Amino acid sequence: MNTTQFSIGQIAKQAKCKVETVHYYEKSGLMPEPPRTEGGHRIYSLPHVKRLTFIRRCRELGFSIEQIRGLLKFIDEPNHYCGEVKAMAMLHVREVQQKIDDLQRLQSALNDMVIKCKGADYSIDDCPIIDALYVEQQ
Amino acid sequence: MNTTQFSIGQIAKQAKCKVETVHYYEKSGLMPEPPRTEGGHRIYSLPHVKRLTFIRRCRELGFSIEQIRGLLKFIDEPNHYCGEVKAMAMLHVREVQQKIDDLQRLQSALNDMVIKCKGADYSIDDCPIIDALYVEQQ
DNA sequence: ATAGAACCTGTAGTAGCTATAGGTTCAAGG
DNA sequence: CCTTGAACCTATAGCTACTACAGGTTCTAT
Known part of the structure; x- marks a missing residue:
C-alpha cells in the first residue's frame, strides 16, 4: 500500500501545472478539498x-472545465459507465479534427504568404501578405 | 473612385464578426475612429x-491582438517594409505547426481512447479512457 | 535558532470578447 | 410627413481559465 504524501507544489510539478491552478481547480470543484497539516x-x-x-x-x-466536470462525474459516481465517457470522447474527436483542419488551412495561407512576399522590396500598400489576408476564402 | 460608405453593421457582416467586436477593436486601437454622421x-x-x-x-x-498591432504598424507607418512582415509570418508558421502537431498527438490519444473503451462493461475504476489520460507521454 | 522556501487566503488583473441596459438615430412604409 | 422598429450609440458587467500580487504563516534544512 502506497501512502506517500505530497505538497501542493509537488503535485503541481508532477501534473505540470501551477500551484495557483490547483487552487483554481479546487475552487471550481474539479479537485477535492484535501486533508491538511496542523x-x-x-x-x-x-x-x-x-x-x-x-x-x-x-x-x-x-475539454472545457464544464466538460471535465462531466467526465469526472463518471469517476465520482460509480453507477455511471464507460460507454458514456466513450460517447463524449467520440464527440470530442470530431471537434479536435475540426481544429486541426482549420489550423492546416490557416497554415497553408501563412506559407503562401511567406512564399509570395519577396522580402524587403514592397511597400505595404501592395504587400502580398496584407493582400493574402484580405482575399476571400471558400 | 469608390466612395461607397458602410455602417458598422455592414462592415461587421462583411468581415464576419460582431458589431461589439468592431467596437472592441476600436477601443484596442486596431481600428481607427471613423467619421460619424450628424x-x-x-x-x-x-x-x-x-x-x-x-x-x-x-x-x-x-495572431494575438498585440501581434496584429505590430503588423498594422507596417501599414500605418509606410517607412516599414514587407520583409519585417515576412519575418513575423515565418515566426508564426512555426507556432501554428506546433499547434497542429499538438492537436494531432491529442487526436490520436482520443482515438485510441475511443477504440480501447469497449463500451458499457467497465466500471470507471479501470476505464481505459481515464487510464489513457493518466499515462505519461514522452 | 533562524533563514528562506513554500505555503496560506483573498483579491485584482489578464485576453478577447459577449451581453445587457437604457437611450438615440436612421430608413422604409403608409 | 409621420411613425415604427431596426440598427445604432455609450457604458458597464460578465465570461473562461487562469495568473499575479499582497500580506501573512508554516515548514524544512542548516
Missing part, C-alpha cells in the same frame, strides 16, 4: 496526482 | 472593411 498546508496522495494529471491532460485535449 | 453613427469605407477583414483573418491565424 498548520493548514494541503496534503495530497497518489489519487490526487492522478486526478490532477487527468484534468490537465483533458485541458490539453481541449 | 447623429453620431460611425461611417466606414472600403479601406476600413479591408482593415477589419485583415484583423479578423489574423485572429483566425492565431
Whole structure:
C-alpha cells in the first residue's frame, strides 16, 4: 500500500501545472478539498496526482472545465459507465479534427504568404501578405 | 473612385464578426475612429472593411491582438517594409505547426481512447479512457 | 535558532470578447 | 410627413481559465 504524501507544489510539478491552478481547480470543484497539516498546508496522495494529471491532460485535449466536470462525474459516481465517457470522447474527436483542419488551412495561407512576399522590396500598400489576408476564402 | 460608405453593421457582416467586436477593436486601437454622421453613427469605407477583414483573418491565424498591432504598424507607418512582415509570418508558421502537431498527438490519444473503451462493461475504476489520460507521454 | 522556501487566503488583473441596459438615430412604409 | 422598429450609440458587467500580487504563516534544512 502506497501512502506517500505530497505538497501542493509537488503535485503541481508532477501534473505540470501551477500551484495557483490547483487552487483554481479546487475552487471550481474539479479537485477535492484535501486533508491538511496542523498548520493548514494541503496534503495530497497518489489519487490526487492522478486526478490532477487527468484534468490537465483533458485541458490539453481541449475539454472545457464544464466538460471535465462531466467526465469526472463518471469517476465520482460509480453507477455511471464507460460507454458514456466513450460517447463524449467520440464527440470530442470530431471537434479536435475540426481544429486541426482549420489550423492546416490557416497554415497553408501563412506559407503562401511567406512564399509570395519577396522580402524587403514592397511597400505595404501592395504587400502580398496584407493582400493574402484580405482575399476571400471558400 | 469608390466612395461607397458602410455602417458598422455592414462592415461587421462583411468581415464576419460582431458589431461589439468592431467596437472592441476600436477601443484596442486596431481600428481607427471613423467619421460619424450628424447623429453620431460611425461611417466606414472600403479601406476600413479591408482593415477589419485583415484583423479578423489574423485572429483566425492565431495572431494575438498585440501581434496584429505590430503588423498594422507596417501599414500605418509606410517607412516599414514587407520583409519585417515576412519575418513575423515565418515566426508564426512555426507556432501554428506546433499547434497542429499538438492537436494531432491529442487526436490520436482520443482515438485510441475511443477504440480501447469497449463500451458499457467497465466500471470507471479501470476505464481505459481515464487510464489513457493518466499515462505519461514522452 | 533562524533563514528562506513554500505555503496560506483573498483579491485584482489578464485576453478577447459577449451581453445587457437604457437611450438615440436612421430608413422604409403608409 | 409621420411613425415604427431596426440598427445604432455609450457604458458597464460578465465570461473562461487562469495568473499575479499582497500580506501573512508554516515548514524544512542548516
